[in-house]
Amino acid sequence: MDFPRSNRTKLSIREVEKSFQKEGSWLTVLHRVSLCAHPGEFIGILGPSGCGKSTLFNVLSGLTRKDLGTIAIDDKQVESGLGEVAYMQQKDLLFPWRTIRRNVLLGPEVSGDMSGATQGEAERLMARVGLKGFEDHYPTELSIGMRQRAALVRTLLLHKDILLLDEPFGALDAMTRSVMHRILLELWMEYHKTVLLVTHDVEEALLLSDRIYLLTARPATMRGEITVSLPRPRRVVDSRFVNLKGEILELLQGELEKVFG
C-alpha cells in the first residue's frame, strides 16, 4: 500500500532553538531540533509528555517565533509555516455555536473560498467519516469520537499540504482511536498530505508512520530516527512490529527515566 515518494523535501527544520523566559531565568524548550519530511510522507514524532513537542508545532505554525534555526517549505526558507500548515490538537476546538457543517467549513469561510466545489467536498468528507445525518447538529450533541472526526474534516478542508497533528487521538478510548487511525490513513493516502504526528504512544507512531523521530525530554532534541518499512495495514502482533517497538522503547528508556526518575 506504499506509493512512490519523491526525493524532494516538503518541510525541513534545521537546528531550531527556542527558549522561554520564566521567572527571570531562561528555559530552553527546543535545542537544535532538526527534521525533514518528504511530500506525502507520514512522520511520527515520539517523546515524553511535556518535552516541547507542542512548542515545536507552535513554532512551525507561526504561533511562536523561533530563536534560531531555519525552516523551509518546498525548499524555500520561511519564518514559519503560517498559512502553509493545518494544525489539529487533542482538543477538537469545534465551536459550540456552529453546526458541524459550519465548523468543518471554517477554513474556507475565513479564506473566502465557499465555492460549490468546496461545499461539495465538505459534504463528501463528512459522509466519508460517518457524520452523515449529523451535519446540522451542534458539537455538544455528538460523541467525543465524532467530534474528533469533524475536527479532522475541518483540518483537511483547510487545504494545506502539511498537517500538524498534536496528539489528536490522545483523549479517545482504544476502540475509537483505532477507527480514527484507519480513517486518517485512508484520507492521508487519498489526499497525499505530508503529516507530522506528535504522540507519546509508541504503538500509535508505529502503526501510522513512515518514519519516526525520537525526541528527548526537555530541552527537546533529536535522539534518533527510525524508518518503519512495514507494509500497511500494520498489526501490533506482527513480530517485526514487536521488535521495532522494543527497539524504540529501549531508546526512549533513558528519556523516560529522566522524566519519571
Next chain:
Amino acid sequence: MTKKILYPAVLLLMGILVWELAVRHMQVPHYILPAPSQIVKTLILRQSLLIHHSFVTLEEIIVGFALAFVVGVGLAFLMFQFPVLERTFYPMVIGSQTVPVFAIAPLLVLWFGYGLPSKVVMAALIVFFPIVVNTLDGLKCADPDAVNLLRILKANRWQILWKVRVPSSLPFVFSGCKIGVSVSTIGAIIGEWVGSNEGLGYLMLHANAQMEISLIFASLLYLTALGVGLFYLVVLIERWAMPWKKSSEIGS
C-alpha cells in the same frame, strides 16, 4: 415540572390564607395592613389606573435598558479593542457603581426634568454596570486555542472578533442583561419617587399619602409582574440567540 410549580404555589396560597385570617381575626386597620381580599378588590377596581402607571414605568425601564445596553456593549468592545481605553474607563465604571443612585437622583431630576429622561438615565445607570463588566469579561475569556486556530488560518482581527470572541461572549452578555433587567426597576422607581407625576413609583407615594395601603400592594404586584416578565423576555431572547445551548443550561 408540575412539582416545580406546585410547591411554591402551595406555599404562597397558604401564606395568603394565613395573612387573610390574621388580618380579619386581629382586626388590623386597613391603613396599616390590608387583607389580601381587599388588595384583590383594589386590583380589580383600580385596574385602568394601575395599567396606565405601569406603562409609564415599563417605558422608562425599556428605554433605560436599551440605552444601557447600547452604551455598555459599545464601551466593552472599545475597551477590549483599545487597552488604553480600558485603563482609562474601567476605574471610572467601577467608581460610578460605588455612588448610590439614590444619592444622585435629585441631581438627575434637576438636570433632566420631571419627565421620562431622568428616569431613563437612572435606570440606565443601574443596568449599565453588569452589562459592561460581563461583556468585557466575555470578550476576554474566549478560548485562546480557538483564537490561535483562526490565527493559523491567517484570519484578520475582525474575523477573530466576529467568529470567535463575539459568539463566546454571548453567555456573559446575557448574564449581564439578566442581572441588569432585574435591577432596572430600582432605577425607574427611585426616579419616580424623587420627582414625577406618573408611574408606579409615583402611584405608591401618592397612595401612601392617601393611606390607600392596598393600592401600594397592588402597585407592588404590578411592579413584580413587570420585573419577572422582562426577565423571562430576556431568557427567551437568550434561547433564540444561542440555539446551541441546551435550555436546561439557561434560565434556571
